[in-house]
Amino acid sequence: MALAAAAPAGHAAQDFLDLDLREVLDLEITTASRKPQSISQAAAAVHVITAEDIRRSPARTLPDLLRTVPGLQVASITSSTWAISARGLNGRSANKLLVLIDGRSVYSPLFSGVNWDAQDTALEDIERIEVVRGPGGTLWGANAFHGVINIITRSAASSQGTQLSLSAGNEQKFAASLKHGGKAGEDANYRFYVKGFDRDASRLTSTGASARDDWRAASAGARLDFGSGDSNAFTIQGDYHYGEAGEPTIVNLLRPPYRQYVPTQTRYEGANVVGRWQRQVSESDSLTLQVFLDYTHRDWAAHTRERRLTWDVDFQYHLRSVPRNDLIIGVGLRQSDDAFAAATRGIPSDALQFVQGQTGSGVQNMVSFFAQDDITLLPDHLTLTLGAKIEHLPETGTEVSPNVRMLWTPSASWSFWGAVSRAVRTPSRVDRRGQVVAAVELPAGFLLTQPEVLRGFNQISSPVPIVLQQGSGHVDAERVVAFEAGVKHRFSDTLSVDVAAFRNEYDRLRTAQLVPPACAPGGGIAPACLLNSPPGSVQYLIENSPVGNRTDGYGHGVEMAIDWTPVGPLRLQGAVSLFKSLTEANYAAGEFETDRDSGTPRAQWSLSAYWNAGRKTDLMLGLRHVDSTSPAIGIDVDGYTELDARLAWRPRANLELALHGRNLLHSQHQEYASELLDVALTSVERSVFGKVTLKF
Amino acid sequence: MNYPARLAAPLAALLAMFALLPMAVAQAPGTRERQIRAALVYKITRFVTWPGTVLPATGPFTFCHVSDDVTSQVLAGIEGRAIQDHRIRMRRLDGADSKAVAGCNLVYLTGTNALAADAMAAAVAASTLVVADGPRLGDNTAMVQLVPQDNRVTLAVDLALVRAAQLRIDATLLQMVEVRQ
Numbered sequence: 001m002a003l004a005a006a007a008p009a010g011h012a013a014q015d016f017l018d019l020d021l022r023e024v025l026d027l028e029i030t031t032a033s034r035k036p037q038s039i040s041q042a043a044a045a046v047h048v049i050t051a052e053d054i055r056r057s058p059a060r061t062l063p064d065l066l067r068t069v070p071g072l073q074v075a076s077i078t079s080s081t082w083a084i085s086a087r088g089l090n091g092r093s094a095n096k097l098l099v100l101i102d103g104r105s106v107y108s109p110l111f112s113g114v115n116w117d118a119q120d121t122a123l124e125d126i127e128r129i130e131v132v133r134g135p136g137g138t139l140w141g142a143n144a145f146h147g148v149i150n151i152i153t154r155s156a157a158s159s160q161g162t163q164l165s166l167s168a169g170n171e172q173k174f175a176a177s178l179k180h181g182g183k184a185g186e187d188a189n190y191r192f193y194v195k196g197f198d199r200d201a202s203r204l205t206s207t208g209a210s211a212r213d214d215w216r217a218a219s220a221g222a223r224l225d226f227g228s229g230d231s232n233a234f235t236i237q238g239d240y241h242y243g244e245a246g247e248p249t250i251v252n253l254l255r256p257p258y259r260q261y262v263p264t265q266t267r268y269e270g271a272n273v274v275g276r277w278q279r280q281v282s283e284s285d286s287l288t289l290q291v292f293l294d295y296t297h298r299d300w301a302a303h304t305r306e307r308r309l310t311w312d313v314d315f316q317y318h319l320r321s322v323p324r325n326d327l328i329i330g331v332g333l334r335q336s337d338d339a340f341a342a343a344t345r346g347i348p349s350d351a352l353q354f355v356q357g358q359t360g361s362g363v364q365n366m367v368s369f370f371a372q373d374d375i376t377l378l379p380d381h382l383t384l385t386l387g388a389k390i391e392h393l394p395e396t397g398t399e400v401s402p403n404v405r406m407l408w409t410p411s412a413s414w415s416f417w418g419a420v421s422r423a424v425r426t427p428s429r430v431d432r433r434g435q436v437v438a439a440v441e442l443p444a445g446f447l448l449t450q451p452e453v454l455r456g457f458n459q460i461s462s463p464v465p466i467v468l469q470q471g472s473g474h475v476d477a478e479r480v481v482a483f484e485a486g487v488k489h490r491f492s493d494t495l496s497v498d499v500a501a502f503r504n505e506y507d508r509l510r511t512a513q514l515v516p517p518a519c520a521p522g523g524g525i526a527p528a529c530l531l532n533s534p535p536g537s538v539q540y541l542i543e544n545s546p547v548g549n550r551t552d553g554y555g556h557g558v559e560m561a562i563d564w565t566p567v568g569p570l571r572l573q574g575a576v577s578l579f580k581s582l583t584e585a586n587y588a589a590g591e592f593e594t595d596r597d598s599g600t601p602r603a604q605w606s607l608s609a610y611w612n613a614g615r616k617t618d619l620m621l622g623l624r625h626v627d628s629t630s631p632a633i634g635i636d637v638d639g640y641t642e643l644d645a646r647l648a649w650r651p652r653a654n655l656e657l658a659l660h661g662r663n664l665l666h667s668q669h670q671e672y673a674s675e676l677l678d679v680a681l682t683s684v685e686r687s688v689f690g691k692v693t694l695k696f
Numbered sequence: 697m698n699y700p701a702r703l704a705a706p707l708a709a710l711l712a713m714f715a716l717l718p719m720a721v722a723q724a725p726g727t728r729e730r731q732i733r734a735a736l737v738y739k740i741t742r743f744v745t746w747p748g749t750v751l752p753a754t755g756p757f758t759f760c761h762v763s764d765d766v767t768s769q770v771l772a773g774i775e776g777r778a779i780q781d782h783r784i785r786m787r788r789l790d791g792a793d794s795k796a797v798a799g800c801n802l803v804y805l806t807g808t809n810a811l812a813a814d815a816m817a818a819a820v821a822a823s824t825l826v827v828a829d830g831p832r833l834g835d836n837t838a839m840v841q842l843v844p845q846d847n848r849v850t851l852a853v854d855l856a857l858v859r860a861a862q863l864r865i866d867a868t869l870l871q872m873v874e875v876r877q
Contacts, residue, residue, distance in 0.1 A: 019735065158848065494868050
């Protein structure tokens with residue numbers, strides 16, 4: 001498998017001949033950025049969202065675009081936070097998916113997940129989004145445990161001209177974006193964008209009141225591409241973003257009312273600069289050198305305040321001069337420096353921080369090496385892929401992620417593939433040096449002040465409150481061995497089907513262990529310490545569950561995608577995902593898994609219809625269904641079916657007027673809950689907005 | 697954390713990288729574009745139906761082109777493949793007159809090469825698909841025109857000319873291209 005950004009420059013005419021017509025029409029003339037590859041020739045479960053799909057979609061955020069990808073689980077927690085995972089183990093702190101934007105990893109070493117609110121690149125500038133389910137560990141490395149989302153933006157050459165978009169509606173209150181691209185000399189092109197939006201709050205599921213999680217953000221970015229022809233290409237690009245998002249936070253206190261609903265504001269900003277050099281060394285060989293710097297700052301009320309600076313250097317060499325071999329080797333270095341402080345803005349000064357033990361600064365380094373070879377056993381029919389990535393982190397040592405893949409294409413319309421791969425999830429900053437406060441349990445006799453908002457927490461019979469937290473143990477890399485198989489068949493030029501099945505065997509997933517609580521202050525094990533202490537001297541109990549890697553388990557499922565154009569103007573795209581997982585800690589020893597296998601729906605499906613009613617009008621209708629989940633202790637979320645729609649009219653070639661509707665079937669519905677129990681339950685509302693796009 | 701000091705190393709690496717810019721010598725621009733154009737010409741044939749009289753079930757598909765050496769080399773990669781179960785026979789033409797195009801199922805004109813009016817009439821009469829990738833030279837000069845747009849190659853189809861040649865183009869293709877009636 002070597003999809004777009006994974007593979008650097010290097011191609012031959014033959015590569016283009018094996019793509020389908022849509023893919024050829026989508027090829028850029030002047031880029032040397034990647035090895036083109038048809039989805040049907042990838043020995044992996046791959047789904048691609050094209051620029052055209054994005055243009056026709058009513059979705060205005062990356063998570064909403066990902067909702068119809070087979071095998072991906074996307075659920076809204078608040079207006080600006082989502083739980084997103086591939087093939088299970090989902091949650092607000094889902095940590096088993098790698099996300100790349102133009103080759104820049106955007107996963108947060110704090111919790112090994114992604115802050116989706118900060119990934120706010122201009123959707124109009126996205127060339128394609130490749131979603132690879134299954135371990136992508138060999139080429140991309142740690143955290144590509146369940147999959148990789150690879151977002152590739154357009155080159156400056158294909159973003160020429162000026163485009164202004166304005167939209168307004170009930171939930172998307174206002175949004176504006178301006179982008180411009182031009183030539184900066186014979187062999188150089190540039191583009192830049194500015195955008196901003198103001199989004200309305202969702203509703204508290206319990207009371208229907210505003211969840212006060214309205215969200216405002218702005219971003220700007222630019223890209224410059226130098227050089228032309230096939231031999232050298234240089235890119236320098238960068239973005240800056242700033243945002244403020246409300247959150248219906250439930251803070252923990254060691255005094256009455258112990259748990260309190262406090263609407264807070266999270267502020268975040270970030271900037272990055274990426275430099276890339278691609279050189280076509282010969283007709284067959286090419287190299288890519290990429291350097292990026294990424295700065296992020298997040299003041300996440302009641303959780304933590306984090307500043308982080310990451311720099312990363314990657315080198316890849318793509319060698320095709322050896323007959324029957326297509327080899328990519330690469331080496332990468334990354335350093336991430338962080339600094340933490342308590343995030344106290346807007347909350348009671350004595351509220352407990354959800355993320356504990358993160359103060360001061362630290363450095364994480366990583367060195368990686370990979371090699372992957374596509375070996376042609378039978379030209380045009382049988383390809384064997386062998387690869388391995390070796391990563392070294394000083395804290396966790398060396399991890400090896402190998403994979404073996406086989407692709408059999410008996411004819412141009414059939415492909416069968418199978419793969420066995422191993423991947424790891426390296427421990428996050430919190431895993432290694434920190435604790436997470438799960439909740440404060442109320443003392444006996446004390447009643448919740450807002451039980452409808454604070455649901456999901458049990459009261460126990462202790463004379464003093466109990467702080468439940470996880471941490472202070474030793475977490476090593478989590479491991480998976482994935483067995484995958486798939487078949488892709490093109491019945492005709494208008495109908496293709498892609499089916500993939502997988503089984504993930506987990507080993508050493510993160511666990512925590514129930515321990516007897518200790519008295520604070522003073523120490524000692526409860527209840528003895530309580531009984532032996534003078535009345536009133538013990539203020540609370542603390543139950544600090546040590547973490548470890550003691551869960552095994554499995555996940556398996558089937559995913560199917562259909563793309564059918566029954567008549568010229570009508571295109572139908574369908575996806576079905578069936579999934580089951582079971583992770584089992586040693587409950588007898590008081591251990592429990594920290595990933596919830598019940599947080600992933602057993603079934604979900606989507607059906608989208610695109611109708612080109614003439615050259616001037618487009619209509620899109622998208623129906624999607626998600627089964628019920630249990631995303632947090634004591635919280636069950638019903639399944640739901642929703643409808644999205646978009647109607648666009650182009651009275652002139654440079655003007656488009658569009659009406660977008662999202663979640664049209666219900667006035668509001670709940671999708672998920674944070675497993676940290678740190679936010680009140682919210683519901684997504686029906687959204688309708690109009691959009692005007694003008695090109696000049 | 698001392699950011700200025702931390703920034704020094706990666707900034708130096710970025711600067712060093714772009715110091716290499718003078719090496720960015722453009723070589724043979726357009727090879728990739730030629731490959732994409734050739735692939736497009738090959739791909740659209742899947743959506744075209746030729747009358748059985750000019751493309752018998754067992755005969756080869758005669759793919760003619762008027763092109764320079766580089767494009768010829770690119771097109772050589774198509775030879776040996778099949779179009780609708782017909783083996784491709786590649787023929788490079790020296791000129792584009794009516795005599796030269798006789799017997800071609802497809803004529804691909806690159807650059808400013810064009811068919812004279814009588815050659816186009818002959819092509820229409822013989823149900824020969826005429827594809828051109830240069831600047832559009834006027835009406836009735838190509839049935840399918842490759843048009844550069846936004847750093848990609850798109851297609852424009854002259855439907856009247858295609859119909860006159862008794863060729864049928866699948867509606868699926870017409871949805872993906874510009875149609876000139």
